[in-house]
Amino acid sequence: MKKAYLVTFTTTARVVVDVPRDFDVDDCSLLVKEEAETYDTIIEKARENILENPENYIYGDNAVVGEDKGCPYGTFEMDF
Numbered sequence: 001m002k003k004a005y006l007v008t009f010t011t012t013a014r015v016v017v018d019v020p021r022d023f024d025v026d027d028c029s030l031l032v033k034e035e036a037e038t039y040d041t042i043i044e045k046a047r048e049n050i051l052e053n054p055e056n057y058i059y060g061d062n063a064v065v066g067e068d069k070g071c072p073y074g075t076f077e078m079d080f
Helices: 033-052
Strands: 005-009 063-067
């Protein structure tokens, strides 16, 4: 019997970047150009780390698996 499952991976990447002295990631405004650029740099660096070696970030210990009861297997014409 086939069933559909939703798998969610949660990844965490440590990055080291240069930031302005008063930058606070928990209290930054993405409407302020310098703060938005700094925030984007952090995100881009983390994404690069994950994409360079996904095997270190995406694996069973970082996954949550649940049956897809909203769209069970067979709901769509072409199930993957």
